[in-house]
Amino acid sequence: MKPTSAAFKEQATRALDDSDLQTALGRMRTHYVGSITSARERLPEFEALRDAARDIKNHTLAHLDLYLEELERKVTEAGGYVHWATTAAEARTLIETICRRANARTVTKGKSMISEEIALNAHLEKAGFKVVETDLGEYLIQIRNEPPSHIIGPAVHLTRAQIEADFRRHHKHLPAGRNITEPVALVDEARQVLRQQFITADVGITGANFLIAETGTTVIVTNEGNGDLTQILPRIHIVLATIEKVVPTLEDVSTILRVLARSATGQEISNYTTFSTGPRRSGDPDGPTEYHLVLLDGGRTEILASEFREALRCIRCGACMDHCPVYHAVGGHAYGWVYPGPIGAVMTPALIGIQQARHLPSASSFCGRCEDVCPMRIPLPKMLRYWREHDHALARRSDLSQRALRLWAWLAQRPAAYHRASRVGLGLMRLVSGPRGLPHWLPFTKGWTRHRDFPAPEKGGTFHAQWAKRGRRTS
Amino acid sequence: MSGLNPQSRDIILGRIRRALGTGDDEVQRRVAVQRRLSAPAPGPIPARTKGTRGELVQQLKTRLEGLAASAEIVPLPEIPARIADFLKRNNLPAAFRLGADPLLGGLDWSTAPSLSVAHGPARPEDEVSVTHAVAAAAETGTLVLVSGADNPTTLSFLPETEIIVVRSADVEGSYEATWSKIRALYGDRNMPRTVNWVSGPSRTGDIDQTIVLGAHGPRRLHVIIAED
Numbered sequence: 001m002k003p004t005s006a007a008f009k010e011q012a013t014r015a016l017d018d019s020d021l022q023t024a025l026g027r028m029r030t031h032y033v034g035s036i037t038s039a040r041e042r043l044p045e046f047e048a049l050r051d052a053a054r055d056i057k058n059h060t061l062a063h064l065d066l067y068l069e070e071l072e073r074k075v076t077e078a079g080g081y082v083h084w085a086t087t088a089a090e091a092r093t094l095i096e097t098i099c100r101r102a103n104a105r106t107v108t109k110g111k112s113m114i115s116e117e118i119a120l121n122a123h124l125e126k127a128g129f130k131v132v133e134t135d136l137g138e139y140l141i142q143i144r145n146e147p148p149s150h151i152i153g154p155a156v157h158l159t160r161a162q163i164e165a166d167f168r169r170h171h172k173h174l175p176a177g178r179n180i181t182e183p184v185a186l187v188d189e190a191r192q193v194l195r196q197q198f199i200t201a202d203v204g205i206t207g208a209n210f211l212i213a214e215t216g217t218t219v220i221v222t223n224e225g226n227g228d229l230t231q232i233l234p235r236i237h238i239v240l241a242t243i244e245k246v247v248p249t250l251e252d253v254s255t256i257l258r259v260l261a262r263s264a265t266g267q268e269i270s271n272y273t274t275f276s277t278g279p280r281r282s283g284d285p286d287g288p289t290e291y292h293l294v295l296l297d298g299g300r301t302e303i304l305a306s307e308f309r310e311a312l313r314c315i316r317c318g319a320c321m322d323h324c325p326v327y328h329a330v331g332g333h334a335y336g337w338v339y340p341g342p343i344g345a346v347m348t349p350a351l352i353g354i355q356q357a358r359h360l361p362s363a364s365s366f367c368g369r370c371e372d373v374c375p376m377r378i379p380l381p382k383m384l385r386y387w388r389e390h391d392h393a394l395a396r397r398s399d400l401s402q403r404a405l406r407l408w409a410w411l412a413q414r415p416a417a418y419h420r421a422s423r424v425g426l427g428l429m430r431l432v433s434g435p436r437g438l439p440h441w442l443p444f445t446k447g448w449t450r451h452r453d454f455p456a457p458e459k460g461g462t463f464h465a466q467w468a469k470r471g472r473r474t475s
Numbered sequence: 476m477s478g479l480n481p482q483s484r485d486i487i488l489g490r491i492r493r494a495l496g497t498g499d500d501e502v503q504r505r506v507a508v509q510r511r512l513s514a515p516a517p518g519p520i521p522a523r524t525k526g527t528r529g530e531l532v533q534q535l536k537t538r539l540e541g542l543a544a545s546a547e548i549v550p551l552p553e554i555p556a557r558i559a560d561f562l563k564r565n566n567l568p569a570a571f572r573l574g575a576d577p578l579l580g581g582l583d584w585s586t587a588p589s590l591s592v593a594h595g596p597a598r599p600e601d602e603v604s605v606t607h608a609v610a611a612a613a614e615t616g617t618l619v620l621v622s623g624a625d626n627p628t629t630l631s632f633l634p635e636t637e638i639i640v641v642r643s644a645d646v647e648g649s650y651e652a653t654w655s656k657i658r659a660l661y662g663d664r665n666m667p668r669t670v671n672w673v674s675g676p677s678r679t680g681d682i683d684q685t686i687v688l689g690a691h692g693p694r695r696l697h698v699i700i701a702e703d
Contacts, residue, residue, distance in 0.1 A: 027683065027684055028684065031684045032684075043521060044521075044522065045519045045520075045521045045522070048519040049518065049519055052518035052519055053518075056518070059511075062495060062504075063504055063507065063508050064491050064495070065488045065491040065492050065495070065497070066504060066505060066508040067508060068487075068488065068491075069488070070508065070512060072484075074664070078666075084483040084484040084487055085483060086480070086483045086486055086487060090480060090483065134691065135681075136679045136681040136682070136690055137679075137681040140681065153680070153681060153684075154681075155681055156681075156684070159683070160682055160683045163682055183682040183683055183685045183687050184687050186682050187679060187682065187687040187689070187690055188689075190690075191689065191690065191691060194691065195599070195691075198691075199599055213512065214512050214515060214664055215664055215665065215666045216666075217666055223677070223678050223679060223680070223690070224677055224678070224679050224690035224691045224692065225632050225677040225690065225691045225692025225693075226690065226691040226692075228628070228631075228632045228671070228692065229632050229633070229691055229692070232628050232629055232632065232669070233629070243487065243491075248508070248511050248512060248515070249511065249512065249515035249516075250515060250651075250654045250657075251515040251516060251517045251518065251651055251654070252515070252518070254517075254518070254649075254650040254651055254654070255517075255518035255519070257650070258521070258650075265680070268538075268615045268616075268674075269615040269616075269617060269672070269674045270674070271542075271673070271674050271675050271676070271677060271678055271692075272671065272672065272673060272674075272677075272692070273617075273671075273672040273674075274669060274670070274671050274672070275666060275669060275670040275671075275672075276668065276669050277666040277667070277668060277669070278668060279668070280622075280668055281622075281623070281667070281668050283623065283624050284622060284623055284624065284627075284668055285574070285595060285596040285624050285627045286596040286597075286622075286627045286628055286629045287622055287628060287668050287669065295487075297486075297487045297490065301487065301490035301491055301494050302490075302494075304490075304491060304494040304495070305490075305493065305494035
């Protein structure tokens with residue numbers, strides 16, 4: 001998809017006014033956070049596992065070239081094909097070529113964020129293939145022609161009523177009078193519709209949560225089992241993954257799996273964790289006869305060379321957005337591309353350019369919850385600060401915020417003037433404040449007061465005045 | 476069949492080496508990687524994975540029940556009768572499909588004459604499958620199945636009901652212990668086409684964050700822990 005991250009401010013404003021979205025987000029705020037916290041608390045070793053998971057990825061990234069060579073060797077040894085792609089365009093063409101050689105008509109897909117990142121569906125459809133997403137959330141956003149709004153719950157922004165309307169619009173072959181108001185009925189309908197697609201598909205494309213160098217294995221983690229039907233029924237299985245997904249051994253992947261589901265959905269483990277190595281073996285009665293691994297750089301080597309290297313530890317659990325007050329308020333679509341939330345605010349500028357995404361690193365209150373919950377201990381606030389510094393260095397001189405900052409800097413270096421200015425400001429605020437704080441017609445404050453109260457300052461003078469009066473005591 | 480651009484591989488590996496600033500430490504880096512791959516070291520192992528076999532079997536059963544599966548511990552020869560019971564209890568047809576698994580094939584199915592048994596990989600119309608897991612990890616209620624003619628992978632995903640049999644002697648505490656079993660079966664640095672970890676029936680939370688069972692895979696999972 002074409003990124004719209006440059007319009008973050010407008011998109012965030014629209015999101016705040018979208019009542020369906022706010023209903024969906026309200027449910028999400030309470031649901032995810034509670035179950036993630038209790039899953040972590042049930043495992044006393046969780047913090048030690050986080051440290052170990054971080055160390056595994058640091059070690060792997062420091063030896064990334066060598067582990068990728070091992071991975072390639074083992075995949076090839078198992079009868080699979082490894083294709084290297086430097087860019088998204090190269091990966092798209094590679095996958096199209098594999099589908100063409102197979103004379104494929106229908107392509108089923110397991111959930112893959114890299115596929116979203118490289119806009120694979122649009123490319124394959126344009127090339128004449130029928131492309132069917134099979135993860136329920138991905139299927140929903142595919143029939144709505146929308147990007148995902150969350151890494152693990154791509155349709156978390158939708159209400160049940162919206163989904164019912166979409167199914168009625170899209171599944172025209174089913175009786176109009178059917179009752180599909182309940183989630184069970186909706187899931188059943190999707191199961192029936194998609195079952196037929198699984199059976200007729202020629203190619204199945206999945207992503208990979210992990211690549212294992214030790215054995216040349218790709219790993220998918222799902223709850224629905226859709227990824228498995230995608231990869232065992234068609235003749236050809238294509239795995240699309242970026243290079244930083246590799247880990248050394250089965251032991252290493254076991255350690256990281258212990259923190260993944262607990263951080264993602266609050267489950268102790270996802271229902272299905274599937275380890276795939278090459279195509280079907282002699283004597284196997286099922287499974288694909290061809291197995292392809294497309295290894296994409298897609299900007300990762302640039303991130304590896306930058307101060308954002310630690311972001312490559314990300315295992316895409318979504319915990320940072322589940323706990324983010326900004327994400328809670330505006331949802332995922334406001335971020336304007338495929339990765340929302342704090343990790344999106346770090347990755348998006350790196351992948352599409354800071355000029356296209358300069359508002360994202362500022363969409364943070366620096367509360368630090370993202371770093372607290374990140375199972376891979378990625379220092380997200382620090383990285384957002386790096387981006388702000390980059391953006392500041394690039395910013396245009398006429399920018400209002402630049403001038404305001406310069407004025408503040410001038411005042412901050414002159415204590416007497418600063419005290420006078422804050423006294424005047426405080427007096428003015430009290431003068432214009434109504435019972436709910438600052439009125440919304442005030443210039444420069446609409447961004448805050450439109451959706452929240454800005455309480456009138458309390459009596460007692462400026463901070464400096466109160467500090468002096470209390471004799472500089474801290475209690 | 477290689478990539479479109481044969482140079483892409485070397486471009487990517489070259490970019491990585493430049494990003495990492497590798498140089499004369501090449502030998503050292505290669506030794507570190509080979510050492511890690513040839514002697515995989517476990518990370519922190521949760522204390523809950525320790526216990527006697529009996530305790531681990533109990534833990535497996537309890538965790539599976541917490542995952543919306545059902546589980547029972549039965550003497551090995553009674554498996555056919557218990558399967559017949561389970562199908563009757565749940566109003567399911569007395570018919571199922573299994574692979575060429577020797578443990579399952581070696582059972583005396585004449586003890587449950589009502590059952591009709593089909594063999595081979597799953598077909599779309601199959602309602603019930605019976606499979607044999609090579610191992611289980613009690614720590615999260617996880618069954619470990621491997622692909623092949625004995626237990627075709629489709630049996631675990633196409634039918635609406637799956638019954639998994641695991642021997643109590645194969646119930647381990649940790650994931651790492653199940654990998655030791657796989658390595659013993661297939662050799663070091665070798666894997667079957669697929670290893671499937673199954674922890675409960677298929678589910679989704681994509682609509683209203685309400686958990687619904689049976690999204691695409693089995694709606695119902697029953698585990699029989701068999702004691703020899």
